[in-house]
Amino acid sequence: MADPRTYGGDDADRRQDSSRRRLYNPYHDLQIPHRTLYDLPTSPEFLFQEESLAERRSWGENLTYYTGIGYLAGSASGASIGLRHALRSAEPGDTTKIRINRILNSCGQDGRRIGNRFGVIGLLYAGLESGMVAARDKDDWVNSVVAGLGTGALFKAANGPRSAAVAGAIGGLMVGAAVAGKQVMKRYVPI
Incomplete structure (x- = not known):
């Protein structure tokens, strides 16, 4: 890591090293805020305002x-x-x-x-x-559970209606358990 005194401001003490030589500062004559130039935001940036209002991923x-x-x-x-x-x-x-x-x-x-x-x-x-x-036009747990039911049923539809019904029930139960587990994690585990 570079010595913080190397690219310091205008202070004469910081521009000289222990042998009292003046150190090179490439940003000296540019008049730009070089210290804050690379401070990037940590939150996501959106091009359109309606994208920032959406609380889920697009399709x-x-x-x-x-x-x-x-x-x-x-x-x-x-x-x-x-x-x-x-x-x-x-x-x-x-x-x-x-x-x-x-x-x-x-x-x-x-x-x-x-x-x-x-x-x-x-x-x-x-x-x-x-x-x-x-x-x-809602985003709640019902969508996830119904999607799990449909996914299981569609995936095993070629094996017959009984197999599709069993797979649909398993898919719905798995997604329901995952949604319930997510809600429990949100409520009881501070992250």
Whole structure:
């Protein structure tokens, strides 16, 4: 870190070092507030006033966020499952190259497969939640729970109505538990 006396103000004592030489100050003749030039704001800046009034992400940001989080979480969990499968299927006579190859193939295959599933679930959820907000013109917990119900039902719709109903109920319960947990965290955990 630079010595604070190096780029000091007009004080003669600060512009000289211990050998009484005058130090170079590149901002001396510019007449700009160089000390406050790089103090950036910590709050978000908005281009339009109505953006600052919105208390939630837009539908596009919501879609990108949930899809990305779903794919990332699914890929990480799928890679760990693939690692477990690869380590279980290792044989005593395998060389190190074959074991590493088996691990990489298994992690990549399972990570990609599960990541794609979770990404699709995130995509469906974000689309349904944004649609509910647009249809109801409210942003509350009902939108999230209904989006969870619809996501589960749509994801398993190809397996039949019974499977879709069970998956919808599971999706609604999971989102309801997440919303309730978030409310509890807001209320009892000071952050």
